Amino acid sequence: MPDLPEPDVAREWLATMTMIRRFEERAGEMYARAKVGGFLHLSIGEEATIVGSARALREQDYLVSTYRSHGDALARGTPPERVMAELFGRVDGCCGGHGGSMHMFDVDRRFMGGYGIVGGNLPIAAGIGLASDYTGTDDITLCTFGDGASNQGTFGETLNLAALWRLPVVFMVINNQFGMGTSLERHSAVTDLRRKGESLGVPGMRCDGMDVLDTHAVVSEALRRVREDHRPVLVEAVTYRFRGHSMADPEEYRSKEEVAQWRERDPIPAFGELLEREGILDAQERELIDREAIARVDAAVVFAEASPFPAPESLYEDVYVIGEQVHGAYH
Amino acid sequence: MSELRYREALNAALREELHRDERVVLLGEDIGVFGGAFKVTAGLLDQFGERRVRDTPISENTIVGVGVGAAMSGLRPVVELMTINFALLAFDQIVNHAAHMHYMFGGQVSVPLVIRMPQGAGHQLGPTHSHCLEAMFLHIPGLLVAVPATPADAKGLLKTAIRDENPVIFIEHESLYGVRGEVPEGEDITVDFGRARVAREGTDVTIVGVSRMALTAERAAEILAAEHGVQAEVIDPRTLRPLDLATILTSVGKTNRCVVVEEGWPHGGVGANLAALIAEHAFDDLDAPVARVSGADVPMPYSKPLEDIAFPHEPQVVAAALATLGSAAKTQGGR
Numbered sequence: 013m014p015d016l017p018e019p020d021v022a023r024e025w026l027a028t029m030t031m032i033r034r035f036e037e038r039a040g041e042m043y044a045r046a047k048v049g050g051f052l053h054l055s056i057g058e059e060a061t062i063v064g065s066a067r068a069l070r071e072q073d074y075l076v077s078t079y080r081s082h083g084d085a086l087a088r089g090t091p092p093e094r095v096m097a098e099l100f101g102r103v104d105g106c107c108g109g110h111g112g113s114m115h116m117f118d119v120d121r122r123f124m125g126g127y128g129i130v131g132g133n134l135p136i137a138a139g140i141g142l143a144s145d146y147t148g149t150d151d152i153t154l155c156t157f158g159d160g161a162s163n164q165g166t167f168g169e170t171l172n173l174a175a176l177w178r179l180p181v182v183f184m185v186i187n188n189q190f191g192m193g194t195s196l197e198r199h200s201a202v203t204d205l206r207r208k209g210e211s212l213g214v215p216g217m218r219c220d221g222m223d224v225l226d227t228h229a230v231v232s233e234a235l236r237r238v239r240e241d242h243r244p245v246l247v248e249a250v251t252y253r254f255r256g257h258s259m260a261d262p263e264e265y266r267s268k269e270e271v272a273q274w275r276e277r278d279p280i281p282a283f284g285e286l287l288e289r290e291g292i293l294d295a296q297e298r299e300l301i302d303r304e305a306i307a308r309v310d311a312a313v314v315f316a317e318a319s320p321f322p323a324p325e326s327l328y329e330d331v332y333v334i335g336e337q338v339h340g341a342y343h
Numbered sequence: 344m345s346e347l348r349y350r351e352a353l354n355a356a357l358r359e360e361l362h363r364d365e366r367v368v369l370l371g372e373d374i375g376v377f378g379g380a381f382k383v384t385a386g387l388l389d390q391f392g393e394r395r396v397r398d399t400p401i402s403e404n405t406i407v408g409v410g411v412g413a414a415m416s417g418l419r420p421v422v423e424l425m426t427i428n429f430a431l432l433a434f435d436q437i438v439n440h441a442a443h444m445h446y447m448f449g450g451q452v453s454v455p456l457v458i459r460m461p462q463g464a465g466h467q468l469g470p471t472h473s474h475c476l477e478a479m480f481l482h483i484p485g486l487l488v489a490v491p492a493t494p495a496d497a498k499g500l501l502k503t504a505i506r507d508e509n510p511v512i513f514i515e516h517e518s519l520y521g522v523r524g525e526v527p528e529g530e531d532i533t534v535d536f537g538r539a540r541v542a543r544e545g546t547d548v549t550i551v552g553v554s555r556m557a558l559t560a561e562r563a564a565e566i567l568a569a570e571h572g573v574q575a576e577v578i579d580p581r582t583l584r585p586l587d588l589a590t591i592l593t594s595v596g597k598t599n600r601c602v603v604v605e606e607g608w609p610h611g612g613v614g615a616n617l618a619a620l621i622a623e624h625a626f627d628d629l630d631a632p633v634a635r636v637s638g639a640d641v642p643m644p645y646s647k648p649l650e651d652i653a654f655p656h657e658p659q660v661v662a663a664a665l666a667t668l669g670s671a672a673k674t675q676g677g678r
Contacts, residue, residue, distance in 0.1 A: 108449035117448035129439050135405040139412020146418060169405035330450035331484050333508035340537025340585035
């Protein structure tokens with residue numbers, strides 16, 4: 013087992029994982045009450061993957077993720093109020109209500125987006141890596157995507173180009189066992205996903221995505237290798253989503269027993285119990301962390317409810333940056 | 344002024360902007376060592392090095408996506424796609440990301456990306472290398488679309504495109520690369536977007552020509568004057584988005600007739616769009632329906648005689664103009 017971090021750090025990891033869990037649960041409730049529209053992809057079960065990897069990053073590093081992106085924004089520090097307001101389609105949402113669940117973004121925290129197109133984010137991450145490399149910083153981009161995305165053309169194209177140009181990117185395939193409702197062994201000829209980059213010049217690593225310590229340790233090592241060797245690395249995080257692909261998923265492709273088995277490895281109680289065993293937290297403190305998370309999420313819902321919908325006259329805002337050298341009709 | 348070929352004017356614009364702004368980088372297939380499939384980037388690798396002039400693998404969707412990512416994090420990439428048909432491989436990145444990112448993320452980032460590519464028939468390259476797809480890009484909010492027809496505009500519009508904060512689809516024409524024209528000298532001479540070029544003044548009929556068809560329209564106007572005594576006003580919109588509709592409407596207000604000439608397909612085309620706009624804004628000025636001259640509604644054939652009649656030439660433009668003045672005409676493709 014990797015070493016435990018300092019007690020305050022460990023406590024913060026647990027608190028963030030818990031807050032993401034409580035946030036997602038409330039988001040699901042709000043969806044059922046039609047406060048949230050569209051699709052809603054919850055990351056319940058994947059909190060250790062999210063927090064372990066995000067905490068391996070420095071502030072100046074970039075994170076690029078997928079349509080399952082609430083947890084990533086929260087882990088990066090976007091206030092839950094702004095994320096919830098975005099789900100509600102309100103003006104105070106982190107994207108002003110233009111993006112919704114699948115398209116979170118927080119440029120100030122270098123969370124460079126949730127992306128709705130499977131695999132569409134990989135080239136963008138490589139481009140951010142190119143900009144870092146070009147400007148001579150040692151910023152690294154962590155690009156997450158699902159096991160399903162490893163079958164997209166952009167996977168092969170981007171890993172090849174990133175390896176060829178030695179771009180500072182950690183590609184992290186979040187293997188949650190399903191591309192939507194198609195299980196890994198039914199969608200990928202190679203199920204050992206960390207090896208999928210080898211023929212493209214991208215070495216692979218694997219972490220237990222249900223274990224925040226292991227995820228943090230492996231992603232930290234991947235970041236170190238990228239920084240020192242100037243080449244991209246692929247990390248496979250093995251995890252499981254406890255809920256369906258989206259809220260509109262009857263889950264006919266997997267058994268209740270399978271879900272129950274994975275739930276026994278729930279990363280939040282697992283880490284909480286570890287911290288308790290190690291004497292870092294007691295049961296009361298764990299309870300307090302959970303209550304604080306619930307209170308924070310309650311406040312986010314109140315905030316989102318109170319935030320207005322965008323005004324109709326704002327419909328055309330932010331389609332273009334209006335330039336001085338550009339005239340005529342944009343629309 | 345100096346006389347340059349269209350490709351040389353583009354090359355000069357890239358050279359000057361690379362020199363002017365350290366953030367400008369070029370990405371594309373065979374743009375470096377090979378010098379560009381159409382030699383637009385010739386010599387730039389030698390002058391600016393591999394850091395700024397980057398040969399890429401053949402991975403269009405990823406090349407454009409890398410451009411998007413680099414643009415949103417501080418660079419000003421200019422991506423060359425070898426032809427506009429290959430942009431179809433990159434449509435996900437162009438539409439879902441480049442065009443929509445500024446809006447989708449609530450204005451937090453912009454995407455100052457230029458995607459350059461040539462289009463057009465005439466070289467017997469068949470149905471996968473010859474089409475004119477400007478209408479597909481015009482359709483998409485978030486993109487700007489430039490269609491330079493002259494060397495001066497090629498240079499001036501490309502410089503503006505690189506300096507603009509929005510993603511710009513910069514559509515060149517394969518048959519224009521060798522065409523010469525006067526180009527003003529000076530690093531800061533640019534051509535604004537949304538300012539149409541009135542290529543020829545006239546009083547009897549307005550002819551709007553897009554991309555190479557601006558030149559076809561000009562030659563047709565000369566025929567109309569010489570053989571039919573008709574004075575056509577020829578307008579090259581230069582950019583389709585933003586569109587200088589005012590100049591077109593002013594001209595139609597004067598001539599009361601309009602022909603739109605494009606090389607692309609008729610359905611959902613630039614001409615269809617312009618005809619609708621003119622009808623909406625200047626219906627009372629029209630003495631005849633807006634006429635469209637377009638490419639034939641077929642995949643581009645390889646065989647020379649077929650290819651030749653699949654895109655517009657001067658006789659169709661002349662016939663269409665005369666039709667607005669009272670004669671009958673056939674207006675899709677043809678010679």
